[in-house]
Amino acid sequence: MRATIKGKMAAVAALSAAVLVLSGCGGGSEAAGSGGSATSGEVNLIAYSGVWQDQYTAAVIEPFQAKYPDIKINYASKRSSAEMLSALQGQKNNPATDVAIMDNSVSTTGNKQGLFEKVDEESVPNLANVPEKFRDKEAYGPVAMLDAVGLVYDTATFPEAPDSWKVLWDPAYAGKINVNAPPSLLGLSLTAITSKMEGEDYTQGIDSAVTRLKEMAPGVQTFAPNPDEYQNVITGQTVLGLGQNARGQFYSDQSNKKMGVTFPKEGTVYQINTINLVKDAPHSEAAKTFVDYALSAEAQTAFAKALFYAPSVTNAELPADVKDRVVPTDGSLNIVPLDVEFLSSARDKWTDTWKRQIITN
Amino acid sequence: MTEPKLSIVDLTKRYAADLDPAVDRLNMEVEEGHLVALLGPSGCGKTTTLRMVAGLMDPTAGSIVVDGKEITHTPVNKRGMGMVFQSYALFPHMNVEQNVAFGLEMRQVTKAEQKARVAAALDMVQLGHLGKRQTKELSGGQQQRIALARALVVEPTLLLLDEPLSNLDAKLRETMRTEIRAIQQRTRATTLFVTHDQDEALDMADRIAVMNGGLIEQFGSPTEVYERPRTHFVANFIGQANFLAARVGAETGRANLAGESHYKVEVDGLGQFGAIGSTGLSGSSHELVIRPHRLNVSLHPGAAQAPLAGTIERVSYTGDALAVAVRIGDQQLHAQMLTSSGDLPRIGDAAYLSWAADDAYLLPAAAQPVRLAA
Amino acid sequence: MTVLEAPAAPERPSAQDEGQLERATERRNRRTYLALLLPGLLGLLVSFVFPLAYMVRMSFNQGAPDGVIVETFTLDTYIQPLTDPYYWRVTLDTFQMGVTVGILCVIVSYPVALFLARSTSKWRGLLVAIAIAPLLTSAVVRTYGWMVILGTNGLINSSLGGLGLIDTPLKLTNNMTGVTIGLVEIFMPYAILAMISGFGRLSPQLEEAAGSLGASKFKVFTRVTLPLCLPGLLTAFLLVFVLSISTFITPRLLGGGSVQVLATEIYDQTTGLLNWPFAAALSVILLVLFGLIIAVYQRLTKKIGG
């Protein structure tokens, strides 16, 4: 009897200890950084995941580390800018991140919330090569690279790239379309584009766009393509979809041109990424060195070649075959302006509208 | 005699081809209204036999006939038998009445009749007042009786009981024994009753089938199997026995109308005695069986004629009786004494044994190596 | 004759003393148990109670656009979903999905569980292990597996198309059908485990007893086997229901954005729109839904005497 009670107690104790260890693991705290100098220490970077991370690491981070061997870059990847913002908000009182590369609509919010530092030419000399239009009016993080929303298509079905967004409404392709619904920027952009096509001012209302999108919705196979919008077309699940030009170009090569990406004539929406210095960053000196390198012609050209993002600096020279495939920033492309300020108020509403009115089974 | 209620013909069960049969060409006939005990040691095939009769298991060979109809391959639910399990197997999700009514419901008896018959069955087991109880709120003995009522209420062609008393304590077991026997006699239900308790079998059964290793060693009334065991195993298993290897000499006369004779026999180390046995045993070796309580033990010589002198080797006192083991030469004999008999014997005391010729029975089967009763 | 002597009675404490002694030991044991439980309780506090309290507190804050959280104490986050028919529909859909998946999962798992519970084979352990082996792969992987099977070019559609049975592919994924199929399969091992452990009252003897009383195989099943399995079936249903309405991955991946349930809604609100207070309020609503179901479950089990 005694022995069994002892046995039970031991089991209870072991279990309790295990639970404690497990729960204790969750609360690991980051030791405050040592600060470091402009050429040494580390930089905690937060940016996109997946192929973006792979290409940025190869094209920018590795050459940077070759140049500054004493600076170590720690890359924390997030699947979306919103997740990055959420992480930065969580660290607001005790920042652990130094640099964030994120969508400009989100970074603007961060600027307003006091999450970021201003950037000047003194600490980041390469800022001089960023034209005025790609700088923040209040001197927060400048644009680091540009892209735009494109139409992704299956090259077997479309030997010629479709030239109009209207193909999404073509009954011939019903059931073979993927559309990323808001809050994805792709869905938000399509809303603005449709509204414009309907001759509506989407800053005032999107009723006509909603009517049109409702006509499209039954033909949409998925509003949350998996594993992503490009693979869906490549594997033949769908033949048309929304996508970003940069990744679209990359996957087009990867898939041996099974898939293509194009900008239809009715216009498109820029997707702009800014590079931002976190306020009270633990390694602000080294962080500035990194931002400066990220804005160098060398880094900008390398990343454009790797993932087809358009450079934000004037001195980056791209080879012709790359230049043709990145989004034009010289005003030659028909752009549907989706103002950052406006988007921050419309995002919730448009997301709701899609869920309640457009996506219905 | 009319045709038997149940006949079992060459019934055989092999659980696996490479195993010895659990039941081996078993034959038995049961008369209407009889209670037959299947008695034997653990693993001798009692349950297997009962389950084949019930239809819960297919025999490997042989046939089962009830009321002249072969039912060997009739499914269990068409056999109309009532079975009481060792664990009672009352349905835990039904109350007492629902349990008892189950068989009637399956027979599509009208609600009104169900009610009446359930009440009668519960009254029969004296639990009429517990109809609404949940089964888990019953004592072991009560569950036992409900299980019996449930089996009997359908007026089964055969009532089958598998060690129904083994989960009860000794006292209750005896009460239930009497009760089951009384109910069985009242309902005249032909009953097969599995037990490994010889007292139970002797007390309750009209006939006892003594089983051993898948075979029936003897089938007979309680007195037959006790007084006239056919084999060493039966004599040993039922009651206690002293076994003596004897050379059978001349027949000394007719003993009774059953065709048994008196003989002169000789036992090594003890001398010559009178014994009883079936005819025609003269000249061969047979085992002599003497029940311990049929031995007269005296602590003084001369109380009986021609006693055997020995020494007391073991004494065990059980209140009512005193069992002693007496050593005579290289034989040890077990005997019983009454405790009221004045002086209590001690180990080492001299003791004098004697018995009547009618109490020394010669086993009909040829002698086996002598084994002493435990 | 030693056997005749009564054994000397050992000295025993009086009944009263004994009772006190027992109570004291019990108290001491209880204290030891508490002390031993303390680390575990602390762990629970840190890993479960605190986050829960934090979530409840968060649900009374106000979420401004772009992830700004206004620290306040408002019921708006609750009033908003509770007065919005859209969230009622989402809640109802969630509930309905849980019930459908629960019922289907119980139906398809029952034969397997019954077989395993009854099996006396020496392979039983192995068979049980095989039945629950899918748990070794993550739900994400299995969901992707279902996407491959159910997709427009998937196994089912291409087989049916190849056989000429259908012209246009069946819409088996990116909708509730796909989510339901996926969840049913993914939760089968849990259902089987819950059932096997819930079939304690089932015994072959009871089924034999019913048979001997004249019940056909069908009647044995409906009158004895099934009723005795009910507690296990109910537990399995509850488990699958709770897992279904709280799972996010499968509705998200197999739902293709068209299936809106509380879990996906919470995900969108947190990671997409950064509206933590609103997401917290939805989580509390989900929690209340759990509570209701568990209360009903306990009533039911009491009733069927589990």
Ligand SMILES: Nc1ncnc2c1ncn2[C@@H]1O[C@H](COP(=O)(O)OP(=O)(O)OP(=O)(O)O)[C@@H](O)[C@H]1O
């Ligand atoms: N399912 C089975 N598979 C293989 N052998 C079995 C099986 N059931 C019983 N046996 C064997 O058959 C023989 C007879 O078994 P049975 O259960 O009939 O014995 P029993 O006389 O009822 O014993 P007990 O008094 O212990 O209940 C035993 O040797 C047993 O080991």
Ligand SMILES: [Mg+2]
């Ligand atoms: Mg048995």
